[in-house]
Amino acid sequence: MLPPAHLLLMLFASLSVAAHAQAPAAPAELVIGTHRIAAEVADTPAARAKGLMHRKTLPEHGGMVFAHADSRTRCMWMKNTLIPLSVAFIDEHGRILNIEDMQPGSLDRHCSAGPARFALEMNLGWFRKNGVQAGDTVAGLARLPPARRP
Numbered sequence: 001m002l003p004p005a006h007l008l009l010m011l012f013a014s015l016s017v018a019a020h021a022q023a024p025a026a027p028a029e030l031v032i033g034t035h036r037i038a039a040e041v042a043d044t045p046a047a048r049a050k051g052l053m054h055r056k057t058l059p060e061h062g063g064m065v066f067a068h069a070d071s072r073t074r075c076m077w078m079k080n081t082l083i084p085l086s087v088a089f090i091d092e093h094g095r096i097l098n099i100e101d102m103q104p105g106s107l108d109r110h111c112s113a114g115p116a117r118f119a120l121e122m123n124l125g126w127f128r129k130n131g132v133q134a135g136d137t138v139a140g141l142a143r144l145p146p147a148r149r150p
Contacts, residue, residue: 028065030120030140032096032132039065039120045150052121053080063122067147071115078106084124089116094138099127 027038038061042048048066052058068074071092078085082104089097089112100110101124112119113134118141127133 039063043067043147066119067144069147071117074116075109075111078102085121088120090118092117094141096136
């Protein structure tokens, strides 16, 4: 049997590893025209399901990119989301298909206009305010980690 000091050391080491494993990844840099975005990446089923739920703020040029392993019609809703958002649905080539505005707590579905591999959520009106529209291209998506399937 290990002495109590060794057991305590092992406990702290395991907690440290667990805390480090749960630390959020550095945001991905995405670029639309001249606009740089620091986007958190939701690339796992759990991260995509949680999204920006329960957040009270989002930086002006910050957002969340939802990365999927395949392209198909994607829909978003705002359950448990506290801040108003706009979402750009993006195809596998980085082209914005459509942009939808979404209100906090709404269960209304907002869907892509075609097969989308990505969705980028930003503060409500960010795309309009910055002159970003359907047909524009988002650079930096190819550098995202591979999306994981359920």
